[in-house]
Amino acid sequence: MIAQAPLSVTGEVASNKVYDGTTVATLSGGMLAGVIAADFGKVTLSDAGSFAGPNVGNGIAVTASDALGGVAAGNYSLTQPTGLVANITPEAITVTALSNSKVYDGTTSAAAAPIVTSGTLYAVNTGTLAESYTTPTAGQSLTLAPTLTGLADAADYAISYVNNTSGVIAQAPLSVTGEVAANKVYDGTTSAALTGGTLAGVIAADFGKVTLNEAGSFVSVHAASGIAVRVSDSLGGVAAGNYSLTQPSGLAANITPEAITVTALSNSKVYDGTTSAAAAPMIVSDIGNVTLSDAGSFASANVGSGVAVRVSDTLGGSASGNYTLSQPTTLAANITPEAITVTALSNSKVYDGTTSAAAAPIVTSGTLYAVNTGTLAESYTTPNAGQSLTLAPTLTGLADAADYAISYVNNTSGLITPAQLAVTGEVAANKVYDGTTSVALSDGVLSGVIGSDIGKVTLSEAGSFVSANAGNGIAVTVNDSLGGSAVGNYALIQPVGLVADITPKALTVTPGNLSKTYGQTVDLGTTDFTVIGLVHNDTVSNVTLGSAGATATAMVGASPYAIIASNATGTGLPNYTITYATGALTVNPAALTITPGNQSKTFGQTLDLGTTNFTATGLLNNDSVTGVTLASTGAAAAAAAVPVPYAITGSAAVGQGLGNYTISYGTGSLTVTPTTSAATSGSAPSSKVQSVHISVCTTGSLASCVGMTVSGVGVNLSGQTVSITTFPPPWMISGLSEPRLQATPSRRG
Structure with missing residues (x-):
């Protein structure tokens, strides 16, 4: 059984965040400690964690739930880091009051509810959005103040309130x-x-x-x-x-009737056969006892000129029985229209696409008589949402409209508040880490659009992750907006609770190719690499680099060696899945110089140069040269004794580790000395000397020496005349521009 090797996490930190109703925490900077060299690049760390609670606070404990990945992850067990803390700061929201209208009721209550116009009120918090008038008194352009109460934890929010100044309280x-x-x-x-x-x-x-x-x-x-x-x-x-x-x-x-008395006055006239009298009596005795009650009725109740009047006067009083009353006739009078003023009252409603108003106008001057049936109503002059809208009154269905002269007075304090729209079905798409909080939203459908506005209101979906870092179930703040010709009639309620994943981005780290000379120990450092895949301002600052070829004993024959990268450090790296490519470390041969040792011999000898007379310069790491093939033209018995030594050359060195070298061979010197008989100066030569063998060297190199046997005087050699005096020894040779000559006697039996 092979137990999993334990790994720990170093350098991991938890990021502060703004309250989002969840315990999700973003961890970064973690590095695995304990991965063996052979697994560098095969074990990766996925940072993850959660706050001890979702609420606002400082120094909140964070529990790490990191996970291992990579092909070698199964060989390790992970010990989670402890002691992590971070802060959750309040979510800033703005609560804005909506317009409201009502009939005076002596209170400041309002039926409208404010809305959250910036920030997010998360579903995990229960609370009551309400608003109220700052005065209970009837009027227009009144202030409505919003409130948000009863939150499960109000400290999770920094709340700003915005009043509305279009409130109406109708009389x-x-x-x-x-x-x-x-x-x-x-x-x-x-x-x-x-x-x-x-x-x-x-x-x-x-x-x-x-x-x-x-x-x-x-x-x-x-x-x-x-x-x-x-x-x-x-x-x-x-x-x-x-x-x-x-x-x-x-x-x-x-x-x-007012009571009056009629009394007869004295009268005198000339007889005329009649009882008529010119004087007019005054009712005296019955004054106060007979009264007249004027009464009558028009032939028609409707407006008209010269309408006939039927008189129905009556007598009253204690003496009325003494009298009979003749009704006056041919009375007529005019009935003119009743002047009335119909005034619209203030009204407020939520946008419904119509101009209808629930309020009814009132008659503010004149009288609308019960005998006339009619309908008092009012309507907006526009169906669109807005403030200070005009409400126009109407009076329709009168039995006889001609009986009235109607004046209409509009009301200009009407209010149509935008209808609230919800978004259903909206989802946030997962994405690969790109260093930004951008998110793609789709499938959102507007709920609440009235039928006549279908096609006139459109939804533009937009939002952002609360964090740019890679992770699962990251909260998304929705910032959808409305468009279209009817957009002003609606207020949008942003959906909440959307989450999506940001998956790590692929990142490839490739070590740079290096070379060294055999025998050197190379420090690969931590910065010789290239990176493909970084985004935003993320960086890779250092990488652990290793190679078997970095040691002094690394052999040339095994070159190139792989350079292995692991444990990249930098900024933002928890947001990547890192793949480590390999670089190449080339080991070049070291320089080795083999120089044959100098040797000498006597003319006429054949010399065995051997294989061990040499020196080697540049050997490393206990490498050795055990033998070298040595050669020289001067080793032959016939090699003349000349002033310039013969070269000894080396080749075909053998030994241990020589494949790690570029071998260069120096030259040794082989000196050939004359025999003893030819070197005795001043002795009498044998009478049998017939000729002299000479070697002429035109330069300091043995390769330029020419040897021949000559006799007599005046021999032409290389275009020059050489005079040889054969007696007495040593032989004198003259006539050459180069004095490097060696004469050796040649004898015949």
């Missing part, structure tokens, strides 16, 4: 109940006394702060029964501005 409608008009005696005016009115609709908090001022007028000054009364009540009190008053209708009262 609450009040009606009057129980109001009655008092009868009166004819006084020539339309004044009417109203009493008993009670306001309906005042909220409890405003009791005592809103009062009713009752006022009204008869539609006619004449005495009659059931005369319609126009009500013109008004509001008072400190809270009056929060309410609008709907005038009661259908009130009526009587104007009774």
Whole structure:
């Protein structure tokens, strides 16, 4: 059994991050310690880890969950590093209030909810988004302040709030109940006394702060029964501005006749046969006892000129029984249109593609009588979302519209808030590490677009990883946007919870090729390499380089040796899957010089030069030269004794480790000395000497020496005349420009 070798991780650090609702931690800088040399490049480290908790804090413990990879990973067990810590800083979000409108209710509550317009509110945090008016009082362009409360851990966020200043609180409608008009005696005016009115609709908090001022007028000054009364009540009190008053209708009262007495006056005339009298009586005795109640009705209730009036006056009083009344005839009068003003109220709604408004306008002057049926409504002049929009009122379906002169007053505080759109189905694509946080999003579909806007609102998908480093399940912040002609009518809710992987990028480290001379020890260093695949500002600063050829004993015959790289260090390297290529280390032969030793002999001898008379310069590492083939032309017996020594040459060296050398051979010297009989100066030569053998050397090299046997005088040698004096010895030779001559006697039997 072979147990896995233990590995540890050094240099690993955990990166700080912005809160994202997860415990995912980014680790980097880790290097494996304990990998044997043969496995360099075959075991890789994938840094990974998690925070002890997802919440904001400093010095949060990080648990490493590193993993091994590579073809040799199964031979090792990994001890996770401990003591790692990092910080989680708050996520910055902006909470922005939306516009809201409501009818006054005495509170600052608002139905609209604010939205997060920057940053991300993660799903793991529960909280309530709400907004409220800064005043409960009715008005326009009111401030709405947003809040975010009830977060599971509010410290995880740095929250900025943005108010909205287009809020509307419309006046609450009040009606009057129980109001009655008092009868009166004819006084020539339309004044009417109203009493008993009670306001309906005042909220409890405003009791005592809103009062009713009752006022009204008869539609006619004449005495009659059931005369319609126009009500013109008004509001008072400190809270009056929060309410609008709907005038009661259908009130009526009587104007009774004023009592008068008619008394006869004295009269005189000339007889005329008649009982007529010129004087007009004055009712005296019955004054106060007979009253006239004027009454009548138009032949038609509708507007017109010269409308016939049917008179139905009546007598009253204690003396009325004494009289009969003749009704006047041919009365006519005009009915002119009732002038009314229809005023639109403020309204707010969420965009729905229509101009409809829930609010209904009110009649702010004049009276709309119950006998006329009609519909009060209002609508926006545009269906598009916006603030300070115009609401136009209408009054339609009147039984006889000609009975009214209608003025319409628009409202310019309408609000249509953008409809919220959600994105469904959106996914983030995995990518290979590129040093950026860019991410490709796809498959997102807008949810909430109304039918008439289909094709007019488009989704542009965009986002970014919260970290640029390689890892699995990295959170993605979505920054989608809307486009199209109807984009202004919608607000986009960014999807949350998207994650994707950033896989390590392939990185190849290749050592540089090197050479050395046999016998040298090479320090490969840590910087001679090339890198393919780095992105962004990542670097490889050092690589461990090793080669069997780096030692002094590395043989030339095994060259080139592989240069193996491993354990790259630098910045950003945990984001790569590193492949180590190999370089080549060439071992060149060392220089070895073999020089034959100098030797000598006597002319006529044959010399055995041997194989061991030499010196070797340059041997290394206990290498040796045991033998060399030695040769010289001077070794032969016939080699003449000349002033310049013969060269001894070497070749075919044998020994140990000689394949590691480039061998150069020097030359030795072989000196040939004359025999003893020819070298005795001044002795008488034998009478039998017939000739002299001479060797003539024109340079200092033996290769230029020419030998021949001559006799007599005046021999021509190489274009020169040589004179030889044969007696007495030594032989004198003259006539040559080069004096390097050696004469040797040659004898004959």
